[in-house]
Amino acid sequence: MPHLSIVIPVYNEESIVESAARELASGLDARGWDYEIIFAENGSRDATPQILERMCAANPRLKWFHSETPNYGSALKQGIQRAAGELVVCDEIDLCDLVFYDAAIPRLENHEADLVVGSKAAQGASDQRPIVRRLATRMHNRLLWVALGFKGTDTHGLKAFRRQALLPTIERCIVDMDVFASEFVVRSWRDGLKVIEIPIQLQEKRQPSIHLFRRVPNVLRNVAKLVYVIRVRGK
Numbered sequence: 164m165p166h167l168s169i170v171i172p173v174y175n176e177e178s179i180v181e182s183a184a185r186e187l188a189s190g191l192d193a194r195g196w197d198y199e200i201i202f203a204e205n206g207s208r209d210a211t212p213q214i215l216e217r218m219c220a221a222n223p224r225l226k227w228f229h230s231e232t233p234n235y236g237s238a239l240k241q242g243i244q245r246a247a248g249e250l251v252v253c254d255e256i257d258l259c260d261l262v263f264y265d266a267a268i269p270r271l272e273n274h275e276a277d278l279v280v281g282s283k284a285a286q287g288a289s290d291q292r293p294i295v296r297r298l299a300t301r302m303h304n305r306l307l308w309v310a311l312g313f314k315g316t317d318t319h320g321l322k323a324f325r326r327q328a329l330l331p332t333i334e335r336c337i338v339d340m341d342v343f344a345s346e347f348v349v350r351s352w353r354d355g356l357k358v359i360e361i362p363i364q365l366q367e368k369r370q371p372s373i374h375l376f377r378r379v380p381n382v383l384r385n386v387a388k389l390v391y392v393i394r395v396r397g398k
Contacts, residue, residue, distance in 0.1 A: 165224075167191075167198040167268070168248030168326070172238040176256050177210040184218060184225065187259040194261075196268075201226045203242035206233030236343025243333055246326060253322040253344070258365070260321060266361050267323035277328040277356040280348060281321030281363040288362035303345070303382065310390045311349050315360055318345035328356060337392055342385035353393070 169187070173180055184200065191198050202215050204227055215227040228245065230238055243251060250271050252264060260281070267279040283290045283300060290297050300317065307313035319341065329347075332354055336346045351358050392398050 165197050165199045165248045167196050167250045167252065168246035169198060169200045169252045169254050170203060170239060170242035170246055171200065171254045171256050171259075172203045172205060172235050172242065173207070173211055173215070173256050174205055174233050174235070174238075175207050175209045175211060177207075177214060180211055180256055181214055181218060183256050183259050187254075187261070188222065188224065190259075190261040191264075194264075199224055199226060199246075199248065201228075201242045201245055203228065203230070203238035205230040205235070205238035234339055235341055236339035240333065240336065240339070240343055243326075243330075249326060251324055251326045251329075255320060258321060260363060260365075263321045263361070263363055264323070267321075270359065271323060271325050274325075275357070276359045278322065278324040278348070278351050278358045280315060280317060280358065280360045281323075282315070282317035282360040283320060283363060283365050284316040285360045285362040289364045289366075291364075291366040306386060307345060307349060310386060311393060312353075313349050314352055315348065315358070317360065318348040320344075320365075321363060322348070324351075332356070335398070337398075338385040338389050340381045340385055342382055342389065345386075346389055349389075349393075 188200065204212055204215055212229055219225040219227050228241070230241065239253060250268060263281045270276045270279055282288055284304065304313070304317060307318065329351065332350045333347060335350060336343055338346050
C-alpha cells in the first residue's frame with residue numbers, strides 16, 4: 164500500500180499528459196516517496212485514454228480509470244475513493260507543482276493539518292493566469308464567503324490531506340463538476356478540521372481544456388444547491 168496517492172482528473176489532455184506524468188514521477192522518485200498516481204480520465208474524445216493505457220502498462224505506480232461523461236468533480240471524487248495512500252494530493256495535470264508537495268506533505272505527516280490548500284490568492288502567492296481567470300477565482304471565493312461563510316482564500320486547485328480524516332467529509336459532498344472541489348474545502352472548514360493554506364506560485368502549462376464561461380451556469384447551479392443543502396437543510 165503506497166504512502167502517498169496523487170489524484171489527477173484529465174480531460175482531452177493528449178498534448179501534455181505523458182510529459183507531465185513523466186516529470187511528476189521523476190520528481191517523486193527523486194524524493195524517495197512511496198506513491199501511486201491515479202489519472203481520473205473523464206469523457207476524453209482525443210487520444211488521452213490510449214496514452215494513459217500505454218503509460219500505466221509501463222509503470223506500475225501509474226493507474227487510470229475512465230468515466231464516459233466529462234465531469235471534473237465526479238472524476239476527482241472517484242479518484243479519491245480509489246486512492247490507497249495514507250496521504251492524498253489532488254493535483255492538476257497542467258500544474259504538478261512539487262514545491263507544493265514539499266511544503267504540504269511534512270505538515271500532514273506531523274499532524275499540523277488535516278487538509279492543506281494551495282492558495283492562488285493568499286498573501287505571498289503569485290498567480291500568472293490571465294486577469295479574467297484571476298478575477299473569476301476571486302468572485303467565486305467571495306460568493307462562497309457570502310453564501311456559506313467560507314473563511315479561506317481559495318478552494319480550487321492543489322490540495323493535500325490525510326485520507327482517513329477527510330474521507331467522511333468527502334462522502335457527504337453532494338455536488339459535482341467544478342464545485343465539488345469547493346464543497347470539499349468548505350465542508351472541511353465547517354467540520355472543524357485542521358485546514359491550513361499555503362501560497363503557491365501558479366504558472367499553468369497550457370490553456371484550460373474547458374472554456375471559463377462554459378463553466379459559469381453549472382457553477383451557479385451547484386453553489387445554489389450547496390447553499391440550500393447546508394443553510395436550509397443543515398446537512
